[in-house]
Amino acid sequence: SVIRCDVLVIGAGAAGLMCALTAGQRGRLVQVIDHANKVGKKILMSGGGRCNFTNTGTTAANFLSANPHFCKSALARYTPYDFIGMVERHGIAYHEKELGQLFCDVSSKQIVRMLLDECQAAGVQIRTDCAVSTVERGADGFHVHAAQGHFHAASLVVATGGLSIPSMGASGLGYELARQFGHEVLPTRAGLVPLTLSGRHQERFQDLSGVALPVTARCNEVEFRNSMLITHRGISGPAILQISSYWQPGDDLRLDLLPGQDAEAWLRAMKRDRGAAELRTVLSEVLPRRLALRLCEHWLPDRPVRQIDEPQLRQAAALLGSFPLVASGTEGYRTAEVTLGGVDTRKVSSSTFESQLVPGLHFVGEVLDVTGWLGGYNFQWAWACGHAAGQVV
Numbered sequence: 001s002v003i004r005c006d007v008l009v010i011g012a013g014a015a016g017l018m019c020a021l022t023a024g025q026r027g028r029l030v031q032v033i034d035h036a037n038k039v040g041k042k043i044l045m046s047g048g049g050r051c052n053f054t055n056t057g058t059t060a061a062n063f064l065s066a067n068p069h070f071c072k073s074a075l076a077r078y079t080p081y082d083f084i085g086m087v088e089r090h091g092i093a094y095h096e097k098e099l100g101q102l103f104c105d106v107s108s109k110q111i112v113r114m115l116l117d118e119c120q121a122a123g124v125q126i127r128t129d130c131a132v133s134t135v136e137r138g139a140d141g142f143h144v145h146a147a148q149g150h151f152h153a154a155s156l157v158v159a160t161g162g163l164s165i166p167s168m169g170a171s172g173l174g175y176e177l178a179r180q181f182g183h184e185v186l187p188t189r190a191g192l193v194p195l196t197l198s199g200r201h202q203e204r205f206q207d208l209s210g211v212a213l214p215v216t217a218r219c220n221e222v223e224f225r226n227s228m229l230i231t232h233r234g235i236s237g238p239a240i241l242q243i244s245s246y247w248q249p250g251d252d253l254r255l256d257l258l259p260g261q262d263a264e265a266w267l268r269a270m271k272r273d274r275g276a277a278e279l280r281t282v283l284s285e286v287l288p289r290r291l292a293l294r295l296c297e298h299w300l301p302d303r304p305v306r307q308i309d310e311p312q313l314r315q316a317a318a319l320l321g322s323f324p325l326v327a328s329g330t331e332g333y334r335t336a337e338v339t340l341g342g343v344d345t346r347k348v349s350s351s352t353f354e355s356q357l358v359p360g361l362h363f364v365g366e367v368l369d370v371t372g373w374l375g376g377y378n379f380q381w382a383w384a385c386g387h388a389a390g391q392v393v
């Protein structure tokens with residue numbers, strides 16, 4: 001038997017559920033199908049279980065895309081405050097952690113519960129454990145063969161997300177469907193992901209695992225000032241996750257280990273005021289001690305500051321202010337928060353998210369070539385484009 005609906009959404013994640021509830025509120029008959037055994041798994045695991053559900057400072061500048069203007073329209077029409085309004089209507093307590101990042105006080109489960117309650121109130125039907133086998137388009141709409149039957153819908157919304165964390169249900173179906181219908185898919189790679197080190201840097205840093213410090217990470221003319229964490233495999237922490245989206249193998253990656261300070265001026269002040277002290281001693285006052293010692297062992301002059309001559313001082317300052325870290329790669333999709341690249345937006349409407357090649361076909365969320373920074377931007381993107389598509393499907 002055929003399950004008929006107006007709108008079939010593939011993927012019960014952030015973007016798919018938002019699209020479904022918005023379309024349902026307009027009176028559309030909506031079915032959502034997902035191959036996973038429960039909905040919104042990434043929402044559940046996000047933000048350390050508290051879901052960083054939006055960022056109040058969201059602008060187009062917080063996203064990477066080959067088409068940087070594409071995200072503007074949807075972000076302007078569904079703002080963080082629209083989503084906060086829904087969160088407040090559902091009585092979910094939240095707080096700002098830093099830099100406009102909003103988190104649930106209690107649990108990310110509340111966000112999933114809210115979306116499901118909204119879907120239910122709007123008459124949306126959701127089916128989990130429903131893998132898709134084929135998608136075809138006929139004169140009368142889309143025919144989708146899936147584990148729970150044959151679906152027929154006038155509009156099809158692809159909301160299958162990116163490739164990160166395959167164990168949470170990520171798959172390449174969205175990209176395959178895009179290609180099937182003539183869309184280009186821009187090369188994908190892991191973003192917001194820890195970097196691995198190799199060779200000398202790996203050897204010299206790995207036993208510092210657990211050391212954290214504030215840095216400014218710079219790559220390809222982009223910089224992020226935040227904390228960094230040394231791990232047994234490499235480096236992580238917000239500053240590194242952010243810069244990882246801008247880094248590719250071979251790119252020059254620099255760390256300012258004294259962010260917000262002029263390393264040369266600091267060294268000169270130490271030479272003037274603390275000349276008898278060892279560099280490792282004064283450095284341990286501004287850096288984690290284990291890291292300061294390691295730097296003095298391998299890279300910096302290990303002697304009383306007054307004995308550091310002018311060329312050495314300048315060299316040391318350059319190293320502290322712009323440490324060249326040789327990353328060998330990323331930890332990949334296994335631990336990445338997002339997938340860079342994806343469905344080329346140049347053949348998708350930025351206001352309706354409808355394909356310009358296939359009427360009735362829509363792409364929303366991370367499957368598109370739009371990737372946000374760390375800090376709630378990726379969910380805001382999912383809500384905004386889910387909402388925009390939900391108003392027209």
Ligand code: FAD
Pocket residue numbers: 010011012013014015016033034035036039040041042043045046047048051052053054130131132159160161162164165168169170171172173174336337338364365366367375376377378379380382
């Ligand atoms: P998803 O939410 O990934 O949903 C896609 C859905 O499609 C899934 O339910 C999946 O099961 C389903 N699906 C996939 N393939 C198929 C298929 N073949 N057939 C049927 N269904 C399929 N972003 C933030 O803004 N704030 C955070 O705090 C945050 N924390 C994160 C923490 C982690 C560990 C990870 C991995 C990501 C985090 N993100 C965060 C990113 C955010 O989760 C995603 O950007 C967002 O979920 C994308 O929404 P989406 O709806 O496009 O895709």
